Amino acid sequence: MRTLMLSANELNTAKIAADIIKNGGLVAIPTETVYGLGANGLDESAVAKIFEAKGRPQDNPLILHVSRTEDIEKFCHSIPQAAYALAEAFWPGPLTMVLPARDTVPKRTTAGLDTVAVRCPDCAITRDIIALSGVPIAAPSANISGKPSTTTAQHVHHDHDGRIDAIVDGGPCRVGVESTIVDLTDERPRLLRPGGITPQQLKAVLGDLVIDKAVTASIDHDAVVKAPGMKYRHYAPAEPVVIVSGSREKAAQYIRKHFEPGDRVLCFEEELPLYEGCAPLSYGQEADVDTLCAGLFAALRELDDPSIHQVYARCPEGDGVAFAVQNRLKKAAAFHVIDAEVEV
């Protein structure tokens, strides 16, 4: 199969992409979070192709992308007022809501659950593709399963050239990590995955929010979890990653002492001078956490190289968007954190 490369700036791109979706094909779509691998979310066999192309476990459900809020009523029932309040505040934007699913949504899309995740992305070309195709687009992140997510069209090309019908190039993703997921099917709203919309922003609208334990801790592979994707090893380069926490100086001392040839250091731009000779790679500025968020996956992809022995990573402290960076980096590190204030 030849994979079409389409530019978001070309006038006929939305129509070409929408036609592929209508015909049951696979199109990688840009969004403000990460690139998604999209198909008609109401077509079981089209959705099956997503799982096949990614090598995605069958029990990991997809997100249905809509072009406008009112469309969720076609795919969800018993929608609480809170969902409309969140849509009003954050859509189009990097927020996914889990709601009770209607029978119109195939079980393949929801991985057999009776709930469905829905989102309206903040990316005009992708909303045009959805609207022109006349169906919701089911899309997980476009990376091969288990690998760092795709934040440029080139990342998608690397993983899927010759295996999917088209890639729409909309430039690098603005947010850089997947959407915040909030489950609205329980008595209390529950954060299943942190992202560009922060817990503080959600609480300001909802008044209440439970943070699911899978957000901050490692989950047993056999565990029954609310967001099934959370139990898999995620975002991981080929070699082990360890997070080194603590002050800039203590962390540098620890890493420089343990560093061996073939290791790499993933750090903040401000720290580069501290790691001279230790093959440092910066993923953004500690002083501007949005840049860390936007740069994390591209950096993890660069470090996905079997010749690398071990990666020492620095992780931002604090809440807000830093919470999402911590979550993704800890998953890449399989929750392996060394405190340089304690260990030497």
Ligand code: AMP
């Ligand atoms: P991805 O965008 O590649 O991370 O994949 C979508 C993620 O959305 C999945 O891994 C799940 O964690 C989450 N998700 C999708 N549908 C549901 C659902 N019905 N209930 C809970 N989580 C969901």
Ligand code: MG
């Ligand atoms: Mg993913």
